[in-house]
Structures are given as C-alpha cells and as structure tokens.
Amino acid sequence: MNQQATEQTSLLTQARQRRSPFSLPALLLAGACSLVAIGQPVQAATVSAPVLLEHVRLFDGTDTPEQEDMAVLVEGQSIAAVGHNGAVKAPKGTKRINLSGKTLIPGLISNHSHVGVVSGTKIGAENFTAPVIKTALDQYERYGVTTVTALGLTKSPLFDDLRKAQHANTDGADLFGVDQGIGVPGGMPPEGMVKVGKDQIFRPSTAEEARQAVDTMVSEGTDLVKLWVDDFRNGVKSAKPLPVMKPEVWQAVMAEAHAKNVRVAVHIHDLAYAKKLVSAGADIIAHGVRDEPVDDELISLMKSHNVWYVPTISLDEATYLFAEQPALLNDPVLKAGLSGDLSRQFSDAAWRDKIVKSPLDAASHKAVAMNEQNLLALYKAGVKIGFGTDSGAAPVRIPGFAEHRELRLLVEAGLTPLQALRLATSQAAALLNLSDRGVIAPGKRADFVVLEADPAQNIAAVDQISAVWRGGVRADGPLVPR
Template identity: 35%
Template sequence: MLISSSHDNDFSLMWRLWFLGLASALGLSAQVIVLQNARLIDGNGGAPLEAATVVMADGKIRDIGPSSRVKTPEAAQVVDLSGKTIMPGIINLHGHVGMVKGLSQDMANYTRENAEAQLKMYAMYGVTSTTSMGTDDDLIVEIRDEQRRGKVNGARVFTALQGFTSIGGYPTQAPGVKGVAQEVATSAQARAWVNRLADKGADVAKMWVDSHHESFKKLGPTVYSAIIEQAHKRDLLTFAHLYELSDAKGLVKAGLDVIAHSIRDEEVDDELINLLKKNNVTYVATLSREKSTFIYADSPAWLDDPFFRKGVDAATLEALKTPLKATQAKDPERDINIKGLAIAMKNIKKLSDAGVRIGFGSDTGPPARFSGYFEHWEMELMVEAGLTPMQVIQAASQTNSEALRVAKEFGTLEKGKAADLVVLNQNPLDDILNTHDIHSVYLAGQKIE
C-alpha cells in the first residue's frame, strides 16, 4: 500500500491519519516545541542555515527558517540551541529488527519486546526510520501499523517481511534463520508469494542473489525478474542483497529499485553506471557490515567508546572482545572480506562521482552489527571512502526518503514534513565524528529520552 506514485492520494491520506492519530493519542495538539538559534542542515545538500528556528507541532514541522523571520507561537516550549547543529533524523535503508539478543540470532528471539527495544535503540542514536530487510516475523506489521496510528515507540519501520532466495540458498544456512527466507523455485511460485507478502502488508520485496563464494545456488534471472515485476504490480519496492557486478546488471535490467549492498567482486563499470542512472536506482554500500566481518580480530578502539558502550551490555562486549575476536582472526574468509571492503570503498566513491543516487544503509541487526552505533560508523566509513559529510547526510535523509517514496512527508527538514531530527553539540560538516555528540533526538516532534 505504500509507495506508488499512482496512489499518491491514498498515500498522503494514510500519513495524514498517522499524524492525526499521533496528536490525539498523545494529547499533543496543544504542545508546540520551538528550537531556536541552531545551525540547520536540512538534508537537501545546500549550505547550512545559521541561526535557524524550527517550530514543531502535531508531529510535524509547522514552520522553519531564519530565526529573524520565524515567529514563536505563544505558550510554546522554547529550546535555545545556540552553537548547536540540527540535522535530519537518519533513515537507514538496510536494517534487520527483532531476531538477535546479545550475539545470538534466532527467530525465537523475535518478540514484540525485543523488536521494540531495537527500534528504540535506533531512535536513541538518531536513526528515526529504518527498514527491516527480509527476516521479519509478521508481528512487525502490527508494530508498524501502531506507529502509523500515532504510537511513538522508536524508529519508524518499513518491512520486507520475509525475503526471497533459491532453494537452500543464502542465507538459509545462517544461524537461527532457517525457514525465514522464502525458498522459491519457479516464477509462478514467486508471483504467488509476492501476492501473499503484499496481502500481509509488506512495504518492500527483498531478495538475496548471492552464491556466497560459490557455496550456494543463486536465485536466477527468470525467478528474480518475476519477483520484481509482480512486486511492482502490487506497489512494493524491490531491494536486492547481491555481491557481484554481473548480478547487479541483471537485477537493474529487470527493474530493481535498490541495491542493498556494495558490489564487492570487481570495480563497477560504465555499463552499470549508465543503467543505474537511467533507471534511477539507489545504491546502498553497507560498508560497516563488510568491516564488521573482520574488524573484531583487530580489537577496534571503539569497543571502549562510551558512545558504543551505551548500546551494548557487558556480556555482549566481552563476547566481542574474546571469542568473536578469536573466531574472526582465524576466519578462512578473512582475506576475501578485507579485499571485498576495499573494492566496496572504491565503488561507492566512483558511483557517487558519476552521479548515481547514493543511499544510506548499514545492515544492522544481525549479530555484532549494532543498531544505532553502526549507522554512525557507516557515515564515518562513507567519508573515509571519499564522500563529503554533506553528501552522507543527504544520502541518509533526502535520497533515502525518495528511495522509500515517502519524501513528501519525511526525510528533509521542511515545513509540513515529519519533525524527525537530531540536535548535535558540534558541526558534523567539520568532522563526521561530531554526529556522536548528540544533544537530543526528536521523533515526530517528541524528544526521545
């Protein structure tokens, strides 16, 4: 039901109901919060506005602009933010919710309590929207729909419910997720299962197209083309997990909307660049996901960073520092993972310079990929790859809201859009690590505590 430009009217109505529901559920109609005198990065990529004021009411931005122009309504709660910077709430285009506790991945962990705790964790770190990419229990639709009726309980979630793979394909052998991915053999089956997903209320159809270094049979072009075509008939976006350049080309030719991982087998070429631009495809790098596959062997300094520690319990931290460190140090895929990251870093810079739409996503949620902290690490790695902090912020707000086709209501900080924003004590354009220095987070105009 999300998402189609042919259904714009229904779509806006749905979001209007969301905001109205929010206001009445929380008695917010009278509460107006005004953020004054902050530097404003609105997500559109232009120069920041110094001394800006944001008026938030009923979950939305009622007014925004220079403090000299924007009037403060009477009886509003005024917050002076002199010296601070406001940026859009981060939208994560590749995440997973609910299936992990500590470092253990199991669908038995998938409870309302666990899913909501993870959405809350995202929000505390300034990630105000996330997707959940193909490993969900149907329960997520209930949680999402409650959010859309006005409950503010953490990052807004968009779901792929259960993703598609080949029979016995990746990632069916990963711990704890056997039976979650829909193992599909024929186009007819693919179409029927896409219909089932759409009927259950998915926002996205996700597919895995990955042999995992020749270990598994991949979903082939006939079946993935059927998934994409049927998904579009049912107004679902299509996202693919992939690894190889040749698969990226095939999927984009078949109409794919979002590439949800870096191409890691070789450098991208002009043919792919032209296809991505022609089809307006969004490319998401998940660099932190790649680095997480080997970095624990090197005892990264951030394990002791309070900004990381606030989201991790002591037992999990110990598991990262000792057993996972040992496992990664002797991982037979270690060298290939290191090489894959280097190719991924080169590719995102090349694609960005060529004018391809660069989105933002981390693939957080699976074990040792920490919701919240890793989105900040992803931003850091994108800057390390050669993007500017402004490009990264724009990817995580404007581009991602466009990729999800919710840009009329979310993403950039503009009058009439959702009041989802992060206040930073220091300017992230000076140093992307300044996103760690969070003053406050507002989701639907409410301060996340």
C-alpha cells in the same frame, strides 16, 4: 483500540520505562519536557504546546549549506516554520529552547536493516518477538536513526502490526520494510547462519511458487519485496558457493511485484549479478558491489533504469572491527548499544584471534575498499544513492552504532560529511518514497537530531547526540550520559 493494539501500547510503555535513568534530568535541564515526553507512549492525536528551537546551526538535509543562528518551530508532530532567528513568529505559549552552539540535522533513515533476527549474540526464530524488535527500535532512536527499513526475514501479522504501531507513535524508530523476502532452497540467506524460522523466508523453486510468495507478502502489506541473488562466498575464493537463484524465479518475482505496484530490492555482492538484476527490473540494489570495480555498463544501466544503490559498507567492516580494535570496547558510544553478551564476546581474546585469522577477515578488508571505491564512482556518476548498513542481521551489525560507522565510511570513501548526511536523510527518504521526512522544512515531520558539535567539520560529531526528536516529541538523548 483492539486487544492487540492494547498489548502493543503496554509494550511501548514498558520499553519507555526501561530507558536510561539519565534521560529524565536531561529533559528537565533542556526545558524540553512535557508530560508526553517523559513517560507515556504518544499517540497521533496528542496535543502539546508549540516549541521553538532557537539559535541553532541547521543542516536541513538538502544541498543547502549549513545555516547559522536559525530557528525551527515545531507544532504537534510537524515543523511549522524554519527561518533565521528572530524571523520565525512563535504563537503565544510557545516553549523556547536555546540550542546555541549545537547543530540540528534531520533524523537518520536506514534503507537496509533487519529487526527481530538478533538478540545479544544469538540469532534465531526466538528473537522474532515484539519486545526484541521494540528494544532494537528504541536503540536505533537513541542513535538518532528515526526511521528504519527492515529488508526481510520477518512475517506478519506481527511485522505489519508493529509497522502500524510505529507509524502511529513516537516511541522508538519508525518502521518500514519487507515481510519474509525471497531466498533460495539450500542457498541465500544461508540457513546454517541466519537461523530464522522457516516461515520467515520464502524459498521458491519455481516461477509459480515465486509469484505465490510475492502475492502473500503483498497481501500482508509489505512495503517492498526483497530478493537474495548471491553465492555467499563473500570474496573468499576457497569458500564453497551456495546455489544461486534461477533467473526464471527472479523474473517471476519482479513481474508479479511490479504488477502489484511493489518495488523490488535485491541483495547482491558481485558486479555480474548487479547488472543482470538491474536489467531484469530491480528497483533497489541493496548492497554495494564488492568483487570488482563498477564499470560504465552498470552505471548506464543504473541511470537509465532509475535504480537506487545502498552501499552498506559497514557490513563488511563489522566482520573485523571489534576483533581488530578491542580498544573500541571503552568507547562510550559503542557501550550505549552493546549487550552484556556481545561485550563479553568482544573481550574474549580467543574469539578475536579466530576472527583475525579467518580468510573472511582479509576478504572483508578488500570488500570495504572495493565498496568505498565503487560508491564514490557511482555517486560521482549521478546514480541515486540511499543509506543502509544491514544492521540487525548479525550480532556484530549493531543497531544505531552501525549507521554511525557507515557515515564515517562514506566520508572515508571520499564524500564530504554533509554529502554523507544527505544520503542518510533526504536521499534515504526519497528511496522510500516518503515525502514527509528526511529534510527540515515547514510541513515535514519533526524528526531530528541535536548534535553538540558541527558534523560539517568532522563526521564523528554524529556521535555527540544531545537529543533525538521524533514526531515533535523529544524522545531521547543524550546518547552518552554526561
């Protein structure tokens, strides 16, 4: 292990030790603890006794209806067997955990988040550090989000090192994503608001600069390329539009990325840009269309080009949610992810008043309604839908909490709770081309969440996390100490 990896490991250990003091007794009570689960970073080679989760209600992440009284055998990092209770043979020495009354779902997967941008109420280059990112990945995991895709505003080697570290251990969410991403000089992402380091974003003005930016990202090991194509008015008619990326730049990015076998995710807000970018070869539309209803032209383009769509409805809700609903501050599920600074901001009546009276507040309500309507139309038309929130890009987009809000908003839009969960599990894994997760089936990673209640009855059950497992290790839980 090299020096850098050693430092990362010690960071992982520190992060684990900072965890809630409630997790250890809970682990012991559940009988789920092993030496690896209670203190040390777990490396891929760790061998622990098989575990049989018994008498559990199972949502496996697919179209299959929930199944009652199931058993799931975990061996090492993987699921070894799934079946009706009594039908799964467990090897000698297997630990048994009775999950009667609880529901097992696959770990949640975000296709659109950010890391190392925000800490507390502050946005800035100073947050692009391993400890800030590790703290966020721990928080995602506490909320049952076991895989996170950071869509830009990072840079390597730190980002690439952290991705590799998270692939190899089970402490905090697994991490994938985009290195810097491709923005616009004087445009998106707005420099005055997203105050990341100048080296955390490319802003090419020519096709040649755009190709070089893609080549740099690919050489750094980026999983995807990201583009921002938006004037950043966010539905506020009086807002001054920012300059938008030129077609020759986005065309050069797509051509270069595809030549290197890397897919391109695009930030859009408006229908017209969604159509242009899908026509130009975008692989993932990374936000919902929020200016007008989607039409048959976009639907047929999305389907014929086989493009993924990630609505991120909670992004706009987060603009007003905490200002309009101060009672949420008493919600233990929010408290589990709230920094002191952010809590003070939400408690500040002057801050709340300013938000509520801003033109963006009214525009954000409209954006949520339009995003929900469009998501349902695209879902019903059979367009491939992923799951994401833009959590971590702004202080109000709270890692983990945002993903729970997104599930509620997908249901508010008209999906059933299990349809919403399917997007956040098997579909989100498929978007990432990850065949090792997103469903609970033999051979898949043992990444899952144990819920106290049945999410099919009420999606709010996702808040009632009893335990989070990642890579065969009980990593967290309960979310709210009992």
